[in-house]
Amino acid sequence: MTEQGRQHGDQPRRPDVVELRVHGVSGGDPTVILDRPQVRQVAGDDSGGFHRDARSDDAEPGGVTLEAYRWGDLPSGTVGRTLAMVFLLPFMLGNVAVWMRPTGRHRAAGVDVLCRLLALNLTVLYVVSVAGVALDLIAWRCLGAARCRPPFDTMAGLDGRHVGERLAVLALLPIAAVVLLRLLGTRWSGPTDHPLWAMEPLVRRLRAIHVAAALAVLDLVLLTARRVGGATFGTTLLLALNAAVLLVCVGLLAAPGVIDRPATMRTASWTARTAAGLCAATLAVVAADPRGWAPATGLPGYGGIAGGALLGQMALLVLLSAVVLGHHGRVGGRSALPAGLGAAVLATIAVGLAGGLSADLVYQSGELLGGYRGDGGPPLPYRWTLLAFFLHFVAAALLCAVMTVVSRRRRLRAAAAITARDFPDVAPEAVGRLRLTTKTVARARFTEWWGLLAVTYAALGVIGLTTSLVGGTGRDPEELARRFLGLPAGVIEMGLNGSSYLIAALAFTLLAGGVFAFRTNWFRRHVGILWDLGTFWPRAAHPFAPPSYADRAVPELADRISQLAERHVGVLLCGHSHGSALLALAVLRLPPQVGRRVALLTYGSPLDRLYARLFPAYFNEEMLREVGERVGWRWLNLWRDTDPVGGWVFAAHRPGDPPADPADPASHVDRRLRDPTDLLPAPGEGSAPALRGHHPGETDPDFRAAVNDLIARLRAAG
Template sequence: MSEGRPQHGDQPRRSDVVELRVHGVSGADPKVILDWAQVRQVAGDDSGGFHRPAPSDDAEPDGVTLEAYRWGDLPSGTVGRTLAMVFLLPFMFSNVAVWMRPTGRYRAGGVNVLCRLLALNLTVLYVVAIAGVGLDLLAWRCLGAARCRAPFDTMAGLDGWHVGQRLAVLALLPIAAIAVLRLLGTRRSGPTGHATWAMEPLVRRLRMIHVAAALAVLDLVLLTARHAGGATVGTTLLLVLNAAVLLACIGLLAVPGLIDRAGITRAVTWIARALGVVAVGLSVATLVIVATDRGGWSPTSELPGYGGIAGAALLGQMALLVLLSAVVLWKRGRVGGRSALPGGLGAAVLATIAVALAGGLSAGLVYQTGELLGGYRSDGGPPLPYRWTLLAFFLHVVATALLCGVMTLTSRRRRQRAAAAITARDFPVVPPEAVGRLRLTTKTIARARFTEWLGLLAATYAALAVIGLTTSLVGATGRDPEVLARQFLGLPAGAVEMGLNGASYLIAALLLTLLAGGVFAYRTGWFRRHVGILWDLGTFWPQAAHPFAPPSYADRAVPELAGRISQLAERHAGVLLCGHSHGSALLALAVLRLPPQVCRRVALLTYGSPLDRLYARLFPAYLTEEMLRELGERVEWRWLNLWRDTDPVGGWVFAAHRPGDPPPDPDDPAGQVDRRLRDPPELLPAAGKRSAPPLRGHHPGEDDPEFRAAVRELTERLRRAV
């Protein structure tokens, strides 16, 4: 850490420039961000705060006052809450997918509708899976048709109750699960002030729709089971009404722009609220009718109708996913003329991951719980749709592993050739003792360039949705996967069952890994740098598709940053904003919120920034070249972007400026933004040094000479502008 720097008292001078640093998704301690032994918090709280060197505001040799904004704890929380968030991962992925929609009115509208319908389907599948444990496994099998292992064969005396009472009592389990989702979905990251996105009215409407649909599906499970033993006027009426509620929920989401349209939002809000109230009333009526009905229950080995409802939910999920992939892949175009992640493709990829996780976790929950309780010993296994889902999950994992391996191998030669061309221009003369160092640099650049192949990888991965649709369609015929495997593939008896068991254990291992990650991601620094990245990126976006996804921390971080920048601009000659990695995105949004009089006192330094290389392709409808140019115009083009070829995440924003590239247009200020940093600066140690300069890659490097030179340049430009 740096010590012994000059002090200038507690009150900053009017002529000072503040260097405000914002870290990336991996998080960092303020002492590390500022490179100072002791820091003190000057604003914010423990989750997100602004820090300065202690004991006083010290001026750097470059004449700036250091300050850091630490937001890394905003997406996290207690261990218990973080563990609970693990189960919301499919919801989070489906929610982020809607923000990845492509440009173009019709394609974007279609992707928007399909993502929201998929999100609703995930909620339905969540409830159906828990109903499979509570109603089919416990209430019907363990306490009736097939005795489970002790003590689950009695369940606190419920074995003496009649079927309707058992179902009504254990239906409280999925109802409680719905309540937990409702509670988790309303958690906030802290005081928000002025929200970054005006999303809360939409989230409330989505929340009411999802709760109404979840209750309606649960009622349909109960009423279908009762209806199988003989129809009555009451059960038929309730079936029709609950089906109408479910269709109304689907209809509100299926009409493009209906729940977003400003002119009719009041009517839509009223309808959604009415659906929620009606769904609660129908659920109460359903529980009463089921609990008081002592006869008319079909004597089957599994809950009547449950397999059909689960199969319909899974088939609908796969059909929506394939349709979404088709819409995204149809006439997809490139963004900015580069091939990495063509616009809108991320929506299909994230939706595929969400569906795979949701289906796998649901099937694993039903399968493993049944094996644990012994509820499937007498009838050959869990409901058939879940057996096919387990098979689809297994095939999906195998296909994904093969795809990644093939893509890595097939792209290696081209990546190495491109990397060799870069290092040859950077180091035209290489001493013999530096050959090994040059080889390491070339390999690092080749690995970093795999990002440029993500477009092809994502397009192929999105096509894997066909696997799930195929297995769901075959499963809808009622055929057992093991029987078909013997007939058409000639596999021996038990081979498919071994695969299904392996898939269930794979899902259990995945769940345990996620749970362990939830514990360690926000308690262990090195682990968080790898696992917490996914969580930080996923919780950045508001709940525009799934209301039970983790709430967005940007609704606090961005307004908080904008407010602090405005305060500093009033007290100082200028504010130099330094954003690393995802921190550059937070600063970009904050700058777009600043009034013009504040922007005139602001400069921007981004480094390791994914604004164009990844985000412009992941979120093409929001992060466009026009937005980036507006960002530059707001700060009057006092903007420098530092990037390295060894960085797999960050890159240039407007132009690469590699050696040999054509010079930038002097009349276009955007051409002056990007500064390429040769990494490493030299292959051999400098005079008086024992080791060569390290490869920086995605490392921030605030103390690097190139970074400090950029700080001095922007500081001078700020002072001239005042």
């Protein structure tokens, strides 16, 4: 029990019930949640807090005190932090992928290892791309082999310096990029006093490993280029030591369960310190070496290292897809798709986005500086990556279009059966309204097709692997297109330019979305969902991903519920959409004596329809039944066929479904709501009832009936 709970433990319990409402990702205004013109904050802070009616703290006439928990600013907070989330989007997606692991113990361990190795590769690719701009483009080309546009051809007087000095000085740019990631990860450290989400010790270990690997790869870029002009004992020794550091980093992540042990912190810290020392030594050796460097258009060896990083992530992605697709379990007993499928899909998106952004950074920087004029363009691996991104984007767009068309007839047929059972007798003037309802249900049912769509999308990773393999042969894409496809010269170059501008437009859209999602409520409701869902999970794979707001929201909710249960007869928890997930996790943290005074109402809830399929190791039937048992099965779940997000948790209860087992308490949780309630306006009304879809509807009669039902159960239990 919390200290505040103890302070109220000896006070007489008030006879009213507190109705605590928690919003979803689409809203967070307490005045809207409570349907009150003015509210006041009674706990929490500006980022997340509990609010009540400003006029009175007393119960409503029905003996119910309304309270709302607002958590909408926890995932973002400030414009700077929101923009940083956009910048770290590939890291965030790679981190969420590890939480989508399948349920099997050994297969889940394999997914953990592969996701963490992919996360490490994302960091390596980030550093390699920055090194491509600083070392290959500026230090080697603009200030040496080629003359860039002014003033980039005489940057800070470095054009007259020795090659080694230029490389050592400009190597500070990728080092600064690593330091920036390190500072962001440290600044966003989460709490460590909540066992359910206490991931910070693991984050510190992962952070040390990622920093060590990033510095080691940067050293390898410098030392490989130096050895092309002639190896020395010092460069050979440093090269071997940095390779050993990189192997240690990979080994700590590749050995199942090793990184999860607290004792690994000493090894990870020692590895990071060693990498920092080797980096300083490498810069000194490169800057002080007076020998000449091998003449080359680009930095010697850089293309091979960049290609190796890109090929490595493709190989890891294929292995991850094979592990997931090889799992033949079913999700919730209704889907024949492999459990844990989301890990491969989200990793594919993260890898594609990271590769595309890295390649475009190098490509656009070269265009801006003019450093690739007359020498065939940027390093060959990045040209192939841009081509792969373009092919992947076109294939994904065609796939979505085909799946939409192919599934439309089946979805409409299923939707027509639903609306025909809901409205068997339709007046002629209501035919148009019925047709609109059927189309809405059909659109909502597209959610059931996401699984097949995701499997096919993950298979598109073969495109990236193929282009990486072909690019590894050293063949130019234009040459192969001309020889084997008969395409005229310049077609591939047009495709590369189009892909580059497409990625630049995507990056600009993400940045603009980060700003508008913070400043505009309407935009946040539609785009901010990505940030809210992506930052829900703690950092278990990538230490530089944005932090989890659940680290605070879940314990804060549990503490507040315990406090309210000490002072009132009962607490009714009302969670809409993603708010139902926060409440389900908070219920699992409640002491037994508190759970006996709690009831749960979920509506528009994705707990089974989405989360149990995307995160089968966590939001599964066993976990959901435990939630029901914790609250004594005082749980109702409201759902509509027109809702594309929420659904039933245990049983659909659609017309025509077989009757559920009345002895199973889970069979009494779900209540299907007909939407709309009628096709024609009620007497005296000017318009027909609206289609509610995913709308919360706290003032709807069905919602109030469910509230009254659960309040009666609470009072009976009390």
